[in-house]
């Protein structure tokens with residue numbers, strides 16, 4: 216039987232073997248199935264192709280081809296230069312075009328590397344002034360483009376040594392894997408750094424382009440490379456490193472605005488975290504104040520903030536909503552009839568720093584997120600709610616308020632109000648079932664959590680407008696509120712747009728309406744500013760109610776997106 220090797224070029228021994236094997240083996244194989252299996256296997260096309268490749272490889276191995284030249288790359292370049300600028304035929308133009316393609320250039324470069332057998336990486340020459348007694352040093356060469364290095368340094372006050380303080384995740388230094396926290400910097404581009412201030416070294420680095428050579432004494436502790444962390448937070452405050460005197464390196468800071476989603480990459484340092492903007496293609500992290508640092512900063516400013524908060528007066532002089540926003544099905548419902556009793560204190564314990572969030576998309580059959588509208592009195596919350604209800608009464612719904620006052624003849628329980636006993640109402644107050652409640656002429660009125668639940672249970676979008684201090688209690692996994700702040704336009708635009716509008720008078724108990732006064736406009740704007748500064752971190756959407764139809768369309772579109780698209784919500788809302 217021939218050996219499984221074909222030897223020289225045209226020898227077809229292996230093919231012959233493949234063709235005769237089934238008949239040769241026939242006498243040893245009894246089962247017809249096995250025989251047909253063997254036949255199919257030996258006539259299989261892929262087996263024949265493999266044998267062909269084997270043949271070719273053997274052929275070239277025996278020939279031991281050697282490259283004709285080892286500088287195909289430079290030859291191609293010379294040829295291109297020679298041909299350029301001459302009157303060329305179509306074929307030569309095509310050749311020039313081919314030779315200029317990066318893939319061909321790379322292929323030729325690989326060819327030359329193999330031909331020259333120069334497989335070792337090219338290292339920069341070692342500096343010849345290395346002191347024998349010196350610690351073992353690492354010479355690192357990084358090629359720097361416009362991107363910063365992504366590392367911060369510090370000076371040890373006792374020894375004067377300059378060490379790497381932190382490596383920004385995803386930055387150039389991090390990606391190189393060559394520089395680590397704790398490494399001691401000896402030289403940058405041959406310039407000793409021992410007697411230099413960190414700012415001077417940063418200056419040398421920022422001036423350097425192209426290859427930078429570092430002489431480094433490796434630190435003892437090296438960071439273990441970790442997986443990219445996946446913690447996302449919503450920033451609840453604005454941050455600008457330019458104005459931050461305490462940041463170790465302004466250039467390394469990451470600026471952000473309240474509401475931005477940040478991906479936290481490292482919390483190794485208790486004071487300065489590293490983060491990048493969510494969705495940013497740039498892998499390099501920037502420094503941001505850690506949660507605890509921001510809390511400390513807030514606490515230092517707190518005494519003034521606290522007095523300001525407590526000073527916010529009640530509706531009559533401040534413009535905070537004077538009423539609970541109850542269902543307006545009955546136009547006669549007097550919206551100024553009751554005051555908020557207990558919830559005027561503000562919870563100042565919550566420090567707006569960061570809130571951990573996760574991406575959430577409402578499953579098709581799940582209940583809708585509660586839509587909460589907030590804004591100063593007279594801004595147009597009821598008008599917007601009314602327009603939404605009219606636009607799609609099957610889709611949107613509002614809550615029915617509870618009261619202890621006796622039902623009137625024309626009223627139906629559960630339509631204008633849920634009429635309940637004082638005893639029951641007080642029990643519900645005790646059990647924290649009221650979002651807002653108040654008393655008027657000896658009767659209680661209020662918006663009960665169960666009335667929100669009953670709208671949501673009908674698979675409707677529940678529209679609720681509340682005073683902003685109640686938001687905190689509504690922010691639960693059950694309601695997943697989408698909070699929209701409706702804010703007034705400029706005073707000039709208020710004068711123009713509200714010419715025919717009416718505000719419910721706060722001066723009498725009857726809730727009679729009157730045209731807006733200049734004082735009403737000013738109050739609306741200042742209350743809006745107060746609300747935004749105090750509760751702005753809770754608002755997911757801000758709409759300026761300038762032109763009513765534009766504001767309505769913006770709100771409608773935002774609500775559609777809430778129903779269908781992915782949004783960032785507090786991570787606890789996504790736990791089942």
Ligand SMILES: Nc1ncnc2c1ncn2[C@@H]1O[C@H](COP(=O)(O)OP(=O)(O)OP(=O)(O)O)[C@@H](O)[C@H]1O
Nearest residue numbers: 592593594595596597598712716717760761762763
């Ligand atoms: N963009 C707008 N342009 C003109 N008029 C408007 C606009 N938005 C609302 N209005 C009018 O302003 C008045 C007050 O609006 P609305 O009652 O909706 O305010 P509200 O925020 O619910 O106030 P309140 O706190 O007093 O209940 C109404 O007459 C309304 O029609």
